[in-house]
Amino acid sequence: MAGPDRQIEHLLRRAGFGARPDELAAYGPLSISQAVNALVDYESVPDTVDSFIGTPGYINTTVTGPFVPQGNINHARQRWLFRLLHTDRPLQEKMTLFWHNHFATGYNKVAGALGAAEGARYLAAKASEDPGHVRGQIEMLRDNALGSFKDILLAIAKDVATLVWLDGRTNTKAKPQENFGREIMELFTLGVGNYTEADVYAAARVFSGWNLARPGTATDGSQHYEFSYIANNHDVAAKTFSFAVYPDGGKTIPARAASAGMQDGIDFINGLAAHPNTARYLAAKLYRFFVTDFGAVNVTFVNRIASVYLQSNGDMKAVMREVLLSPEFWDESAYFARYSWPVEYVTRAFKDVGWTGFSVNDALTPLSNMGQILFEPPDVSGWDAGQTWFSTSAMLARMNFASSLASNQKFKLATAVRAANASATPEALLSYFVEALASAPLDPSVTTELSNYLHANGAWTASDAQLQAKASGVVHLIAGSPEYQLS
């Protein structure tokens, strides 16, 4: 494949979820910096993707009864997978996935506390479709995908699902609850080792009284939980940390009247967001998510991205522009140097192999077997990415997903081979699919084995039946190959 396309495909695998044919056509003529700008400045692209659910030409969804992603977690998962495939704002979805992993919140605990429909609502409802105008966590993250980190952190601290998931709603001055106070430092900002146990106690007191209220009326469905600061439950005493909370280096959040005590949490969040350790912690995570899983985290990259983060006051748009234009991102060694996450793998396979006639619902169980259930990260630290994705059963699940997709698409694959004049010989068919699936460079032995497979079981006749069998078989083997798991 020619150089420019190779670069654009690298960019779209990382900043998005691979390239649909129309994306390749749209981004193909652009220079790298034009393409990065198009990805980062996505507000100019209309956000209409959800309106195409159920429309011919798009991947199917499968539901019994009405489609209610704001109140049914299975539907919410289908809607997100649909977006991953069809969005014209790929970086927005990629960052939404990054934040979902960073602020990992699991549906089951929220649903266990509030009920199944409410659990889906606080994770996935859009304000425009909810009678109480509830904006679920993922919609908040999507709206702020390239926003200010400080704003995201504050919104997470006030998020209904988070307040249930990390027990913040039970945190009172009489009995402080440490769960959120610990995780906001350990996993959301500073990283482990950069705070003390005394800081955990103090952070719990900072957020005492950050709770839920339930306004609205039950009859019209507008009744809902929302954030509420309950002054009576707030610990008004001063809180001192081992690190600077204020720009002047001050480590103590002053004693305040209970009525003004919510400012404690805002001060603390601002302090965490502005902390150099937060900048480095995020930069290292961005390196793993966007640049490479291989080798040690690149210190030069981390320092540069951290300094952009600090200088821009945590503006993720500035940060991501820098990430996507960084020499490390474009280094030859970064190509195909990430282990695809299951949703990345599945979405890219749709884009490479085809999707019409397939339902996103039929990808949910395979994704679970690959180790990734959207809205159900294993715990608050998110998914264990990298090599951990590749247990034997997870790899089998990937191979078996490739099989079911290839089986579903076999008629179209055979038609495409004919249309491309690639049906005359097994070698022609093979090079057609090697090109179409754009995997990491295949080991020569793989190509030999694939060729042997195409020659097996009788002479080449290029009959419809043979093309369907061999095209689906070889797509199964390529999309299920180790090389294709790299992105």
Next chain:
Amino acid sequence: MKVTRRQFVKGGVAAFTVTFAAPEFLSDVVRAQGAHVRNLVVLYLSGGNDSLSMLAPYNDPFYASRRPTLAIPAGQVLQIGTDSSNVALGLHPRLTGLKQIFDQGRLAFIQRTGYENQSRSHFTGTDIWSTGDPGNAQGLGWVGRYLDSLPSPVDPLVGWNTTGNLPHVLQAHTAVPAIANPAGYAFSSPNSGAEATAERSTAVRIASHVPVDRPELAFVYGSTQAALATLDRVATVASYRPSPAYPNTGFSQALQAVAGAMTRSIGTRVFYVTTGGFDTHAAQNVNATNGAYYNLMATLNDGLLAFHNDLTAQGLLDDTLVLSFSEFGRRITENGSQGTDHGSASVMMAMGGKVKGGLYGTAPNLNTDPSNPTLENSAGDVKYETDFRSVYAQVLDNWLGTDSTKLLGGNFRKNGIGFI
């Protein structure tokens, strides 16, 4: 470590079988001869088990005063006697099955296990317990290092992880299969008949060409190869139908698969199972029937009891050691939401036919005096008494028959905790 020729001969045919995981027929021969293998089942209680609610010092006045809603009333614990410091201990009332096993002398509790400077982080804590290496908690797992120490070639089914992802305990150079559901562990194809057969054999041949010059890619090849090489043996486990049936929880079903693998003698030696939900920050509800912690104990108890009874019936209990761990214990004083936050030292369990059951180590004294030597963090948390690596050393030396000082990078052997 290398197993020497002499050790190899001494271990005899049984050692050969478990190490090389010979084909099924050979294992059957060994079983028929009455030879024994030694299986290790590592059980992870995920989330940080509140061991004071599992093994309660019910007469300690501070137990009740620091846990006004969570303490188990003395009249309700399942009394199992006193430890060497003369503290009376009782099991959670739902652990009736574990009480039976304890009374038969096949269940040991090792109290106050942990390490210096507990991070109280789920993730760092799990990493440390998984590696047995607080100084390099990102390294390979302690059981993984054991697998790597076995003589090559190591059979790809030597380990069996019953969860979908590879747990850190089993991270190794040796690929350990993850088999959450034996029935779903199969290779599918878009075609049938000869085409499907050709696809499968092509996949097997592709996976055999491991690209050693691309190590990150070679890792994926290793997983693929291990998956394809074990499908048929795993299929034999899928058909295991014990009677009576195991409870219908993920934990019990995983234990059923473990028992199936042992019964079918497919060569697996190390298993990993987990049950979660122990991160009980709020509404821990220890005492009410169907309360959160009560249900955790029910899952644990019913699964282990079914497993114990099944292995007993199969004559496999003497071949099996179950060892539990959790990333930390929980704070002693309950929080405002009737839960407990992240703490420090905890209790480990060992169960099996060769286990010398009983209470090892001493219980904490829960007195809030900051100088209380059994506690730490201003008497907020339980201080460890036995380094958790001393427990691992027992397992490595006395059960797996290897040298713990090499695998743990130091001598952690300790007297007084000889549970195996």
